[in-house]
Amino acid sequence: xxxxxxxxxxxxxxxxxxxxxxxxxxxxxxxxxxxxxxxxxxxxxxxxxxxxxxxxxxxxxxxxxxxxxxxxxxxxxxxxxxxxxxxxxxxxxxxxxxxxxxxxxxxxxxxxxxxxxxxxxxxxxxxxxxxxxxxxxxxxxxxxxxxxxxxxxxxxxxxxxxxxxxxxxxxxxxxxxxxxxxxxxxxxxxxxxxxxxxxxxxxxxxxxxxxxxxxxxxxxxxxxxxxxxxxxxxxxxxxxxxxxxxxxxxxxxxxxxxxxxxxxxxxxxxxxxxxxxxxxxxxxxxxxxxxxxxxxxxxxxxxxxxxxxxxxxxxxxxxxxxxxxxxxxxxxxxxxxxxxxxxxxxxxxxxxxxxxxxxxxxxxxxxxxxxxxxxxxxxxxxxxxxxxxxxxxxxxxxxxxxxxxxxxxxxxxxxxxxxxxxxxxxxxxxxxxxxxxxxxxxxxxxxxxxxxxxxxxxxxxxxxxxxxxxxxxxxxxxxxxxxxxxxxxxxxxxxxxxxxxxxxxxxxxxxxxxxxxxxxxxxxxxxxxxxxx
Amino acid sequence: xxxxxxxxxxxxxxxxxxxxxxxxxxxxxxxxxxxxxxxxxxxxxxxxxxxxxxxxxxxxxxxxxxxxxxxxxxxxxxxxxxxxxxxxxxxxxxxxxxxxxxxxxxxxxxxxxxxxxxxxxxxxxxxxxxxxxxxxxxxxxxxxxxxxxxxxxxxxxxxxx
Numbered sequence: 058x059x060x061x062x063x064x065x066x067x068x069x070x071x072x073x074x075x076x077x078x079x080x081x082x083x084x085x086x087x088x089x090x091x092x093x094x095x096x097x098x099x100x101x102x103x104x105x106x107x108x109x110x111x112x113x114x115x116x117x118x119x120x121x122x123x124x125x126x127x128x129x130x131x132x133x134x135x136x137x138x139x140x141x142x143x144x145x146x147x148x149x150x151x152x153x154x155x156x157x158x159x160x161x162x163x164x165x166x167x168x169x170x171x172x173x174x175x176x177x178x179x180x181x182x183x184x185x186x187x188x189x190x191x192x193x194x195x196x197x198x199x200x201x202x203x204x205x206x207x208x209x210x211x212x213x214x215x216x217x218x219x220x221x222x223x224x225x226x227x228x229x230x231x232x233x234x235x236x237x238x239x240x241x242x243x244x245x246x247x248x249x250x251x252x253x254x255x256x257x258x259x260x261x262x263x264x265x266x267x268x269x270x271x272x273x274x275x276x277x278x279x280x281x282x283x284x285x286x287x288x289x290x291x292x293x294x295x296x297x298x299x300x301x302x303x304x305x306x307x308x309x310x311x312x313x314x315x316x317x318x319x320x321x322x323x324x325x326x327x328x329x330x331x332x333x334x335x336x337x338x339x340x341x342x343x344x345x346x347x348x349x350x351x352x353x354x355x356x357x358x359x360x361x362x363x364x365x366x367x368x369x370x371x372x373x374x375x376x377x378x379x380x381x382x383x384x385x386x387x388x389x390x391x392x393x394x395x396x397x398x399x400x401x402x403x404x405x406x407x408x409x410x411x412x413x414x415x416x417x418x419x420x421x422x423x424x425x426x427x428x429x430x431x432x433x434x435x436x437x438x439x440x441x442x443x444x445x446x447x448x449x450x451x452x453x454x455x456x457x458x459x460x461x462x463x464x465x466x467x468x469x470x471x472x473x474x475x476x477x478x479x480x481x482x483x484x485x486x487x488x489x490x491x492x493x494x495x496x497x498x499x500x501x502x503x504x505x506x507x508x509x510x511x512x513x514x515x516x517x518x519x520x521x522x523x524x525x526x527x528x529x530x531x532x533x534x535x536x537x538x539x540x541x542x543x544x545x546x547x548x549x550x551x552x553x554x555x556x557x558x559x560x561x562x563x564x565x566x567x568x569x570x571x572x573x574x575x576x577x578x579x580x581x582x583x584x585x586x587x588x589x590x
Numbered sequence: 591x592x593x594x595x596x597x598x599x600x601x602x603x604x605x606x607x608x609x610x611x612x613x614x615x616x617x618x619x620x621x622x623x624x625x626x627x628x629x630x631x632x633x634x635x636x637x638x639x640x641x642x643x644x645x646x647x648x649x650x651x652x653x654x655x656x657x658x659x660x661x662x663x664x665x666x667x668x669x670x671x672x673x674x675x676x677x678x679x680x681x682x683x684x685x686x687x688x689x690x691x692x693x694x695x696x697x698x699x700x701x702x703x704x705x706x707x708x709x710x711x712x713x714x715x716x717x718x719x720x721x722x723x724x725x726x727x728x729x730x731x732x733x734x735x736x737x738x739x740x741x742x743x744x745x746x747x748x749x750x751x
Contacts, residue, residue: 231717417717521718522688527595529681535593542718557593565597568687572672575691576747 090249092242093183093257100179101241103221105172108240114217181239183250185257188228188237202230202237204258205582208418209373210251211386214244219383226250229418231544236418251387255372258389260582299366300444301437307409308362311436312355314403321351362435367445372583374448376433391580392416393449394519394543395550396433398442398465399511410442410465411435414449415546431547439465450500450516457497464495464504464512473497474504480534481554494539494552494563499574501541501567503552513550515541517567517574525564527557539563595683600675602666609727610662612703617658621651667725672747674714674740676723686723691747692716696740698733712736 092098101107148154171194179192191199211227218224223241230237242250312318328344363380370387377385394415404410412434434445439462446461447453453461463472468490470476476493477485485492488507495502501520503513524540531537531553537560541550555563628644631637661680668675673689697713704710710733714723728736 521692521716522686522721522723524684524686524721525595526679526682526684532593537595540720542716542720544717545719557595561595561597564685564687568673568689571687572689572691575689 090246090253092181092246092250093253095182095184097180097182099176100181100239101221101223101243102176103223104179104241105176107215107218107221107223181237183254183257188254190237190239200237202228204254205260206231207254207258207389208392208416209386209388210254211384212247212251213385214383216381219244224248228254229416231417252372255387255389258582259372299368300448301365301367301434301441303362303365303436305363307407307436308359308365310407311404311409311411312359314401314407314409315355315358316401316403317351317355319401319403321348321355324348358435362432365435367434367448369448369451374433378435388416389580390451390583391516391518391578393516394546395513395515395541395548396446396449397511397513397548398446400509402509404436405510408438409436410439412437412442412445412449413547415543415548417544446514450514452499452516453497457500460495460497460502461512461514464502464514465510467491467504468507474502475555475559477536477554478556481536481556483534484531484536484554489554492552492554494555496566496570501550503539503541503550505552513548515543515550517571518578518580519543520567520571520574523564523568523571525560531557537561541567595685597675597677597685600668600670602668602677605662605665605667605725605727606709606729607662608707609665609704609709610659611707612701612709612727613658613662614655615703616701617651617655621648621655624651662727665726669739669743674723676714676725686721688714688716688721688723689747690740690743692721693740693744696737696744698737700730710734714740 148157175192175194178194178197179190181188181190183189185204187201187203189199189201191197208229208231211229213225213227214223215225218241221241222244224244224247225238225240226242226247228237228239239247239250324344324347360380362378364383365376365378367374367376369375373387373389373392375385375387377383394417397413398410399413400410411432413431414433416431433449434442437445442465443458443461447455447458450457460472460474463474467474470493472495474493474495476491477489479489481492482489488505491504491507491510493504495504499517501515501517503515505511505513520541520543522542524542525537526540527537535557536554537557538551538553539555539560543550624647625644628647631643632640657680661678664680664683665678667677670687673687676686676688678684693714694717695715697715698710699713700710704727708730709727710730712725712728712733714721714725716723725736
């Protein structure tokens with residue numbers, strides 16, 4: 058034990074109480090938890106069980122379902138149970154049940170021992186500069202993320218983990234699948250640790266002393282129940298109310314009117330007509346995979362969007378949702394690379410919109426998580442959208458509201474928009490009056506579409522490069538396409554059918570403004586200058 | 591009035607004329623492969639009218655090959671004070687401006703034909719996949735010099751994402 062220098066430190070999940078912890082801290086500040094003190098810590102003891110939980114449950118349910126008939130027979134005393142295909146019957150009949158059970162017990166013991174050791178070697182450390190995680194018994198792995206490159210911190214509480222009062226902390230660092238995951242921590246630690254990491258990452262050197270945490274007088278069970286019910290882990294950490302409420306009726310309506318549902322219905326109707334016309338059912342059968350795929354997409358969208366909340370915190374925007382698996386993510390300022398407000402065609406009647414963003418981190422490739430990462434507002438009316446935009450792009454200020462509103466629903470050259478010229482009407486027959494761009498201080502607005510309306514906002518400090526292109530058709534009409542490149546995501550910031558000269562001016566001006574915006578951008582240490590964000 | 595895209599104030603630095611050979615070689619290989627593939631229907635069906643397919647492919651590819659020298663001459667770049675400008679394309683023109691601070695890495699690569707001719711390609715990679723700045727056909731020494739220059743420029747203008 059003492060031969061391992063890392064194991065000798067404070068590796069317990071909760072450090073011993075009553076330490077003069079302030080002396081240990083790298084910057085002499087008081088943090089909400091004792092986990093961000095630059096020492097190695099271990100995770101929640103139930104971690105291996107929770108990470109391997111699905112497998113264990115699957116195995117257990119398999120055995121139970123296999124043994125069910127035996128149990129019923131045993132209880133009811135049915136003498137006619139002689140199904141040779143059943144493995145347990147087979148084993149009993151050959152007198153080998155006991156050795157097999159012993160073997161299973163041995164395997165279980167080995168698994169538990171393996172879990173224990175894998176938990177022992179799985180530890181993390183958070184310092185002023187980096188967060189590090191090392192794990193693995195046989196294949197060692199080591200991950201390190203720089204705090205100033207944090208793109209977001211996500212607390213996920215899967216249903217199973219909630220029963221144990223555990224939560225997963227995901228620290229998104231820029232890059233594809235470059236997350237540092239701390240799974241699992243106890244729920245209260247997870248929230249405190251998030252605040253600590255954000256505080257360390259924000260560059261705040263003079264941190265206000267946090268009042269000592271009051272010991273929770275409630276018993277174990279009451280605390281679990283309270284944690285299980287609470288939508289936010291730590292109510293005091295979320296002073297701001299959610300600025301948007303998504304009522305369940307609106308959510309259901311938004312999904313019923315979504316383009317995907319529309320496609321689904323069109324497909325089904327087409328299949329029904331085709332089947333009736335041909336007098337055969339096989340056309341409908343060919344559609345089954347599509348229907349299942351689209352249906353599961355919609356269902357996932359629904360469950361992922363339940364209990365949605367978005368609020369401003371001192372360290373960025375906090376977005377939470379989920380019914381069974383709660384997810385609650387904090388995006389520090391300047392981590393949003395582009396924003397798109399768009400309206401599926403059928404949402405026009407109720408006046409709903411959705412907001413998507415591009416971010417530098419791809420949380421993980423899981424389809425179910427893709428929505429959480431890029432959809433900031435699943436459905437909302439115009440006022441909701443404007444409130445969300447004000448949260449996402451605080452630098453724009455209140456005077457930008459007019460331009461944003463005009464960008465979402467407006468037409469013509471009001472609020473500083475430059476539209477496509479008349480000769481572009483061949484390319485934009487319906488949307489020429491909408492197709493245009495505007496520049497706000499620090500942001501570029503691209504407005505498109507009369508039927509599928511879209512507004513793309515790109516903060517200039519986040520632009521990677523600017524481009525203009527022209528193909529042969531655009532050349533004949535003296536037009537060009539402008540592109541604003543940001544990190545990869547669902548939002549593509551480009552605008553076609555722009556007047557050639559205007560496009561060149563746009564290119565010249567924006568490339569200069571981007572350089573200036575990049576130079577003066579403070580967001581990688583967003584509170585380093587001492588003033589609250 | 592010209593309707594082509596152009597940036598009037600920029601004096602472009604051009605790539606080596608030898609790059610024409612590199613581009614011609616790779617286009618010739620593609621031409622042979624495409625024409626060979628286009629011949630397959632004829633041999634499978636023995637239907638002589640299908641010779642039209644490889645003929646059309648050949649004519650298109652000869653046009654492509656004929657325009658390669660002009661396309662290479664259309665490639666240009668310029669180091670401005672704070673950003674790298676890059677242009678390419680004849681029929682489909684593209685102009686890109688990348689601030690030096692946005693550089694994530696710069697990569698110098700050489701293909702087999704380029705190596706024989708002493709040329710290198712320089713890739714300027716940003717966090718956006720769509721930036722796509724690749725300056726081909728630089729003399730090997732120039733490419734390394736440009737790489738070091740870009741790295742030092744990016745160092746002085748270091749920025750987050």
